[in-house]
């Protein structure tokens with residue numbers, strides 16, 4: 001069953017005299033228990049997508065159309081009070097700088113307790129402390145963090161507190177937006193393996209936004225490749241990362257020569273992201289694509305099915321499915 005079903009989602013940031021089409025007609029269905037990596041260059045709309053799901057975008061500054069169905073209910077149409085009841089409890093997100101949300105004047109333990117009690121006010125103090133300490137263990141933090149203030153922790157420790165916080169209610173849907181990027185490789189690996197255990201225990205679904213292909217390869221079942229607000233390719237990790245079919249994914253993979261090796265700049269793809277305040281009629285990747293044909297400048301490609309569950313939005317491929 002799809003836990004999250006995004007249909008024709010568009011998000012545009014409005015500024016004085018232009019719009020930035022940050023998410024452009026994205027449709028994506030994520031099943032319960034899936035772990036989905038979202039990759040793509042910086043500026044591709046990945047964080048905007050996460051913020052739209054969590055309704056963190058300001059209504060005044062953005063224009064949002066489409067549907068985001070979570071367990072059958074459209075999050076975008078849900079009454080805000082109803083939405084607040086499920087935010088953090090059923091769907092949680094951690095950003096790279098989530099720790100900025102912590103109060104500097106309260107101890108870590110008491111902040112986590114207060115946050116937990118918003119949804120479960122009746123829990124006994126000792127039981128709650130045990131819950132928090134077990135989460136600390138999961139993210140490799142020692143018990144003493146409970147009695148420390150945020151300024152007494154390093155950036156990496158604070159980031160781990162934010163991850164612990166996101167897991168406090170064991171949400172069915174967890175979104176990590178570059179949340180483990182700044183952590184050292186060992187800690188990142190350990191946290192991801194604990195999260196993967198949780199996924200099996202409670203059938204948690206995870207969306208992992210990252211620029212690090214090795215994280216996707218090692219911890220996700222599926223991958224979504226985004227470019228300039230659009231989905232270029234979707235499929236199982238072993239298909240998309242090992243046999244990428246979209247020229248953009250192929251370029252991304254060339255920028256990461258080995259899945260476990262050193263990170264390199266995006267040397268595989270020449271040029272820059274297009275101006276996202278203009279909608280062009282052809283394929284958005286055409287100006288940078290080494291396989292560009294005449295049709296690419298005129299007609300936006302639909303998603304072509306390479307095989308079941310593996311889709312690629314490129315004119316080079318098979319027959320259209322929609």
Ligand SMILES: Nc1ncnc2c1ncn2[C@@H]1O[C@H](COP(=O)(O)OP(=O)(O)O)[C@@H](O)[C@H]1O
Pocket residue numbers: 013014020021022040041042043044045046047048049276
């Ligand atoms: N608050 C904002 N106002 C205007 N434009 C924004 C804002 N936030 C992001 N953008 C633009 O939206 C596009 C997508 O950004 P983002 O979702 O942050 O991409 P990613 O997370 O993939 O790096 C970029 O062109 C970015 O400049």
Ligand SMILES: [Mg+2]
Pocket residue numbers: 043046047048
């Ligand atoms: Mg981002």
